[in-house]
Amino acid sequence: xxxxxxxxxxxxxxxxxxxxxxxxxxxxxxxxxxxxxxxxxxxxxxxxxxxxxxxxxxxxxxxxxxxxxxxxxxxxxxxxxxxxxxxxxxxxxxxxxxxxxxxxxxxxxxxxxxxxxxxxxxxxxxxxxxxxxxxxxxxxxxxxxxxxxxxxxxxxxxxxxxxxxxxxxxxxxxxxxxxxxxxxxxxxxxxxxxxxxxxxxxxxxxxxxxxxxxxxxxxxxxxxxxxxxxxxxxxxxxxxxxxxxxxxxxxxxxxxxxxxxxxxxxxxxxxxxxxxxxxxxxxxxxxxxxxxxxxxxxxxxxxxxxxxxxxxxxxxxxxxxxxxxxxxxxxxxxxxxxxxxxxxxxxxxxxxxxx
Numbered sequence: 001x002x003x004x005x006x007x008x009x010x011x012x013x014x015x016x017x018x019x020x021x022x023x024x025x026x027x028x029x030x031x032x033x034x035x036x037x038x039x040x041x042x043x044x045x046x047x048x049x050x051x052x053x054x055x056x057x058x059x060x061x062x063x064x065x066x067x068x069x070x071x072x073x074x075x076x077x078x079x080x081x082x083x084x085x086x087x088x089x090x091x092x093x094x095x096x097x098x099x100x101x102x103x104x105x106x107x108x109x110x111x112x113x114x115x116x117x118x119x120x121x122x123x124x125x126x127x128x129x130x131x132x133x134x135x136x137x138x139x140x141x142x143x144x145x146x147x148x149x150x151x152x153x154x155x156x157x158x159x160x161x162x163x164x165x166x167x168x169x170x171x172x173x174x175x176x177x178x179x180x181x182x183x184x185x186x187x188x189x190x191x192x193x194x195x196x197x198x199x200x201x202x203x204x205x206x207x208x209x210x211x212x213x214x215x216x217x218x219x220x221x222x223x224x225x226x227x228x229x230x231x232x233x234x235x236x237x238x239x240x241x242x243x244x245x246x247x248x249x250x251x252x253x254x255x256x257x258x259x260x261x262x263x264x265x266x267x268x269x270x271x272x273x274x275x276x277x278x279x280x281x282x283x284x285x286x287x288x289x290x291x292x293x294x295x296x297x298x299x300x301x302x303x304x305x306x307x308x309x310x311x312x313x314x315x316x317x318x319x320x321x322x323x324x325x326x327x328x329x330x331x332x333x334x335x336x337x338x339x340x341x342x343x344x345x346x347x348x349x350x351x352x353x354x355x
Contacts, residue, residue: 018045
């Protein structure tokens with residue numbers, strides 16, 4: 001069993017993209033390795049730094065699953081001392097208190113709970129369909145199938161849709177523990193495989209159907225899709241109005257999900273075009289892993305046996321994620337450019353959970 005340094009790791013929140021990614025990955029790895037982490041200049045790359053409600057919920061979630069001692073867990077705090085004790089399974093519920101992303105709170109605790117020694121249930125209440133964050137559809141259709149391919153037993157369902165700014169949504173996750181001494185085959189995702197079903201998913205709550213019509217028209221002009229590839233979901237249960245457009249691009253080995261979100265002052269056609277253009281960028285390349293899925297795969301790969309995948313040009317989020325993982329686990333991630341919009345990511349999975 002590999003042992004990890006127990007001296008506090010000091011991290012600068014201005015690293016890389018300088019946002020919440022540094023915090024979330026650091027908290028997850030502190031829980032996994034048992035190594036304390038001291039964060040300074042939290043979200044120092046943002047116009048208004050410090051912990052917002054969404055980030056504070058991540059801290060509280062990590063604290064609950066690890067029995068951590070924490071200093072600085074306050075709104076607006078720019079520094080944090082997080083000293084974990086021991087991972088523990090259980091039933092947890094976390095309230096963000098705003099329309100902040102429930103998926104990003106789950107991102108903080110989902111992988112650590114696989115090593116908690118028992119089954120867990122987690123409910124996070126907040127936003128489920130947010131700009132600049134993975135949405136519930138991405139988790140269900142794109143991320144979870146790959147996590148399961150690594151040997152994880154995880155399920156996530158959207159109990160209630162929550163749009164910005166009202167929030168009020170809920171994501172519910174269940175995890176089963178990784179068996180002691182279990183080994184998994186190295187993960188490989190190098191080819192998309194045969195193209196399967198692709199469609200547009202348009203969600204709306206308390207808004208006119210004509211908005212969805214205009215979004216679909218804009219999307220169809222970009223992608224040249226047929227009417228049969230349109231799917232609409234109305235959400236009268238949502239506590240506030242909202243709207244999102246997603247393309248679901250299904251292949252034999254992977255499903256890519258792109259998203260765009262309606263907001264006051266944003267034209268419906270612009271929303272439809274945004275989702276479609278991101279889809280067109282993915283389809284015009286050959287790599288199977290989309291830019292946002294690549295970011296999500298790094299941490300689970302680092303602790304679930306390692307592997308490799310091909311992806312489009314990495315985002316700053318992904319590069320930042322790799323830097324924080326390296327700070328805890330060493331230089332286990334390699335990035336090689338194979339061609340335009342084609343990068344090979346290799347992750348050595350020699351991690352063993354701390355005791």
